[in-house]
Amino acid sequence: MLNGKTIILGVTGGIAAYKACELVSRLKKLNADVRVVMTKEATKLIGPITLRTLSGNPVVTDLFTDEPADLPVPHIALAQKADLIIIAPCTANIIGKLAGGIADDALTTIVMASPAKKLIAPAMNCEMWRNPVVQDNIAKLGVRSFEFVGPEEGMLACGVEDIGKMSKPRAIVKAAIKLLGENKETLTPDLHGQKVLITAGGTREAIDPIRFIGNRSSGKMGYALAAAARRRGADVTLVSGPTQAAAPEGVTVISVEDAKGMREAVLANRPGQNIIIMAAAVADYRPTITFWQKLKKENEVFELELSRTVDILAELGRTKNGTCLVGFAAETNDHIENARAKLSEKNLDLIVVNDASAIEQDSSEIKLIDKHGNVEEYPMQAKPQSANIILDKIISLIPRSPDPRLS
Ligand SMILES: Cc1cc2nc3c(=O)[nH]c(=O)nc-3n(C[C@H](O)[C@H](O)[C@H](O)COP(=O)(O)O)c2cc1C
Structure with a gap:
């Protein structure tokens, strides 16, 4: 052999x-x-x-x-x-x-x-x-x-x-x-000819010109996915919230700040994509009002009203049109149960579940649940390694015409 x-x-x-x-x-x-x-x-x-x-x-x-x-x-x-x-x-x-x-x-x-x-x-x-x-x-x-x-x-x-x-x-x-x-x-890379849109990082919802509501997402998983998909021959667009991660070579990076910017960039770049992987941690709520001047320290208690942001993943799932749609779930409890619900509610092809403690870390223990209900569990490993496992799974889910260069 x-x-x-x-x-x-x-x-x-x-x-x-x-x-x-x-x-x-x-x-x-x-x-x-x-x-x-x-x-x-x-x-x-x-x-x-x-x-x-x-x-x-x-x-x-x-x-x-x-x-x-x-x-x-x-x-x-x-x-x-x-x-x-x-x-x-x-x-x-x-x-x-x-x-x-x-x-x-x-x-x-x-x-x-x-x-x-x-x-x-x-x-x-x-x-x-x-x-x-x-x-x-x-x-x-x-x-x-x-x-x-x-x-x-x-x-x-x-x-x-x-x-x-x-x-x-x-x-x-x-x-x-x-x-x-x-x-x-x-x-002859196995993602050759595939257009892949990936979101990564967290979003920042402005309270005033210097303060925001954010989350701990580092973007490491999304960036690892973008780098791996590129290496495997895909045409990759990465829509990224603010992060320290270095832009992978050969990938088109679109930087956004908040959930609204993330939605606009995803929808603008959606046409023609074969695969969309939503790895970003997008805020569920944003301040109803953004103050245009820095807030002063006045009252003992400050109440901030929050409004729901648009659920980008659900929106994509409603109008999927043949695109392979992959979501992420970071859970603290009932991982599989919660992820299954998200998979079906949002009409996803695949959901990647990890424990919320994996946020910011270099490694994670992922579970993959596909649209047919199959569950695969993987041990703790570096995120670039998990990225390739996720891509292998996605490839098994997409209908593909044979690459002529393989014959
Ligand atoms: C008995 C013994 C077992 C060791 N096992 C490991 C090991 O499993 N993994 C490891 O990273 N270092 C281990 N170390 C420490 C490495 O040997 C040490 O860091 C060494 O500098 C590595 O040299 P190398 O990386 O050039 O081979 C061990 C040391 C001893 C004495």
Whole structure:
């Protein structure tokens, strides 16, 4: 199945390094040419000779060496030769180095020099995994097209049952096969020819010239969706409320401030869209009156009257006309029940449910409910990873004519 494919397996200094043996065996059984590159710390946890024997190839542990002797500038030759780089287990340290552009050992230098797809299988203590620095680095790598598998929940080496366990070698091989299959789609992306409109971020409803009613939405999910849809070949328009997120390359970004602006931009850009994904957290209420001058501190109690904003998602659902319409639900309780009600009330094709606590975070635990009533649950993962899962699901729901370039 992996005939003719060269896979670099980066092994780093995590306790799961021993599982690299099973991974090498599984890849070899599928006829891949496996080249193992180990960090110095990894060699303290598992011997290179084991991996050399299992892979049948010299193991690279050092940048400044003549080995492997069959390659003139070993790290560059390997980087160019690879069809895929898997790093399993991948430490918090290597994730940080890759996100920060550091290339100070054989593995990070090879990754930096390689145009191959990269698949990361993180493994670490749960608190390390939750550390915002690690999550920030993962989000950065996601935007740069690194793919992730895991980590999973389970019994960790430190003796607690929590997230941080490396995915099973079988699952990593499955993800690798899928990614290698998708190499073909780099030339023929699966959203080619699709127009996708995505909303992201929160809205700000002005009280006076300097105050507003807002929400905590960071826009990370919507921006990750826009970046992923673009990478998969879609023509993407992103209508965004105020956010710190960086505009994805190749995406048309329309900035809006409030729910009214969001509605106007969505309706103006709606014609011709095949898919509309409403990931923005749009205000349900706005101040009935916006004061044009700054309000002064006068009375002890200040009452502010609020009026309903127009429900953009419901409006789109009433006049869908063949567009695949996707909504989001951030719930604090009765997630599935509430999301099902929203799906049917708003005539959606798909609803993505997550816990309200995922707002502002880099990772989320999503559930997908489609118009046929199917429910799919996914473990905690980085938002760029969730974005691809959501797009996979959307693709399965839209009627498509075959891409002529695939025949
Ligand atoms: C026994 C042991 C197990 C470790 N397991 C992990 C791990 O699972 N994940 C991780 O990120 N770091 C782990 N560390 C810490 C890393 O080894 C350390 O951050 C090291 O600098 C990583 O080097 P590398 O990323 O270059 O391989 C472990 C350290 C020891 C001593």
